[in-house]
Amino acid sequence: MAEMVRPPVxxxxxxxxxxxxxxxxxxxxxxxVLLLGIAWALxxxxxxxVFDAVVRxxxxxxxxxxxxCWGVIVEKARLVLLGRFPSGQQWRPVLGSILLLGCxxxxxxxxxxxxxxxxxxxxxxxxxxxxxxxxxxxxxxxxTDLWGGLPLxxxxxxxxxxxxxxxxxxxxxxxxxxxxxxxxxxxxxIELVRGLPLITLLFFGAFVLPLLLPPQxxxxxxxxxxxxxxxxxxxxxxxxxxxxxxxxxxxQYEASHAxxxxxxxxxxxxxxxxxxxxxxxxxxxLFIGTVKDTTLVSIVxxxxxTGTLKLAMxxxxxxxxxxxxxxxxxxxxxxxxxxxxxxxxxxxxxYALK
Amino acid sequence: MSAExxxxxxxxxxxxxxxxxxxxxxxxxxxxxxxxVCGPSGSGKSTLIRCIxxxxxxxxxxxxxxGVTLDDSRKAVEARKGIGMVFQQFNLFPxxxxxxxxxxxxTLVKRQGTAAAREKAMSLLARVRIVEQAEKxxxxxxxxxxxxxxxxxxxxxxxxxxxxxxxxxxxxxEMVGEVLDAMKELARDGMTMIVVTHEMGFARQVADRVVxxxxxxILEIQPPANFFDHPQSERCRAFLGKILKH
Numbered sequence: 001m002a003e004m005v006r007p008p009v010x011x012x013x014x015x016x017x018x019x020x021x022x023x024x025x026x027x028x029x030x031x032x033v034l035l036l037g038i039a040w041a042l043x044x045x046x047x048x049x050v051f052d053a054v055v056r057x058x059x060x061x062x063x064x065x066x067x068x069c070w071g072v073i074v075e076k077a078r079l080v081l082l083g084r085f086p087s088g089q090q091w092r093p094v095l096g097s098i099l100l101l102g103c104x105x106x107x108x109x110x111x112x113x114x115x116x117x118x119x120x121x122x123x124x125x126x127x128x129x130x131x132x133x134x135x136x137x138x139x140x141x142x143x144t145d146l147w148g149g150l151p152l153x154x155x156x157x158x159x160x161x162x163x164x165x166x167x168x169x170x171x172x173x174x175x176x177x178x179x180x181x182x183x184x185x186x187x188x189x190i191e192l193v194r195g196l197p198l199i200t201l202l203f204f205g206a207f208v209l210p211l212l213l214p215p216q217x218x219x220x221x222x223x224x225x226x227x228x229x230x231x232x233x234x235x236x237x238x239x240x241x242x243x244x245x246x247x248x249x250x251x252q253y254e255a256s257h258a259x260x261x262x263x264x265x266x267x268x269x270x271x272x273x274x275x276x277x278x279x280x281x282x283x284x285x286l287f288i289g290t291v292k293d294t295t296l297v298s299i300v301x302x303x304x305x306t307g308t309l310k311l312a313m314x315x316x317x318x319x320x321x322x323x324x325x326x327x328x329x330x331x332x333x334x335x336x337x338x339x340x341x342x343x344x345x346x347x348x349x350x351y352a353l354k
Numbered sequence: 355m356s357a358e359x360x361x362x363x364x365x366x367x368x369x370x371x372x373x374x375x376x377x378x379x380x381x382x383x384x385x386x387x388x389x390x391v392c393g394p395s396g397s398g399k400s401t402l403i404r405c406i407x408x409x410x411x412x413x414x415x416x417x418x419x420x421g422v423t424l425d426d427s428r429k430a431v432e433a434r435k436g437i438g439m440v441f442q443q444f445n446l447f448p449x450x451x452x453x454x455x456x457x458x459x460x461t462l463v464k465r466q467g468t469a470a471a472r473e474k475a476m477s478l479l480a481r482v483r484i485v486e487q488a489e490k491x492x493x494x495x496x497x498x499x500x501x502x503x504x505x506x507x508x509x510x511x512x513x514x515x516x517x518x519x520x521x522x523x524x525x526x527x528e529m530v531g532e533v534l535d536a537m538k539e540l541a542r543d544g545m546t547m548i549v550v551t552h553e554m555g556f557a558r559q560v561a562d563r564v565v566x567x568x569x570x571x572i573l574e575i576q577p578p579a580n581f582f583d584h585p586q587s588e589r590c591r592a593f594l595g596k597i598l599k600h
Contacts, residue, residue: 096564251441252447253444257407258437260459261462274447277449353491
């Protein structure tokens, strides 16, 4: 064999594209059809969304135009994003959301993992609650029935995950427990909640629970909804974490034991750190799912981002432009989803077991 | 068996369901003594040393370490911290660096300060000649390097007794030497050791006594010279014949 002193030269990007898309006759035909289809769809979207679109919030002009009516967003953004919060007080949900997002963002930094992050998250939720509910610090009280829009969506998602994650870990450990009662209870809970549609759970929390409890126990409806979301998220997270726990080998427990670590130290310093690293990808998926699950609360008369969207469409003059409003709300969810997804990838890169 | 023995096992039994894994095993180990345990696979060698640090719990008989009966008592949990163990599969913590692996138990269990624990860990890593890898993760090291880290990690708890469960069986042949060298050095420094191994050269060179096990029973306890040259039982002769042939 001839001597080979250099590694083979890789193909350029253009060459590789030409090879993969038009390598032989069948793939060239398929590629051409698909590319034409994509081009056509793009052109239609551009025509609707840009060239023929009306940006002014002018219903007359919108009716005359062929394309999208982005004016509806300018007109309805405040209602969709902030809901029915009293108009003079709307700085409160805005400031509350910024604080909440700021705290969550800070807690998401690896340097804050652990106690600091937890305190930050709880602090964010409390600050948000105070700003929204009022009644203290000279803020006028605002009932939870007037909370709505993006701040509410953020609050519900953060609560569901903040309490759902530790509860999920506890359930996962419970299901693996050697104590039959603990194991049985955890398993029953997980399978029961996982087997029910979230809608059923929300209906139960919103309408049935108040009938069952004595009147003086009546929890705030927002609290009941929050509890339902937490319960639902915890059951799914528990199964993901259980998978992670199963992936930690027996040798890790044995090494911890041999070094004199007690059960709690072994769990918190050896087993859980590995189990959580293994489950970063499915956990991120569940986080995104939980954020989107909060949209179901609109069915039980809680005005989250999709609930306020329906409120906005109650206006007959702008009702024909619901697609544009859905585009806006979708963009918000997509932004949240992509943020969580890329954060998950970042964590995976940083914490992958080498 | 004298009262000064560091470790005393008397008539220890262990069952896995209907399988009699340890059958009436008695062994006394004096301070500073080096014991090599050998025997065919499935003979109970690993179970024997796993019962000593209670990874497995024996079903009958009595095990005492430094005069403390090993059971579920608080005193036994304390006493057990004087027993270090090295595993066949290393079992390093993959999410921690080499240095963190060695520092974890001293900071958590002995509540040493970080600075002191780090200094001690670095000196132990230097002792097993791996100090330059301190900031790497276990997955980035070769098997031999990982096993040397595992030895340093066990030593960090300042054990009185070190247990080795086939420490070289999972290694590529060219890495066996470096681990055995680290163990020989440890033996020279006077550590009490119980080593389950198939490395008969190590046994001949380092062991004070060799224990031969078969079917859960201790068949022979002999100094290596006697063991290799004048095995008493037929079983032992057959075993030695097989493993010394090649």
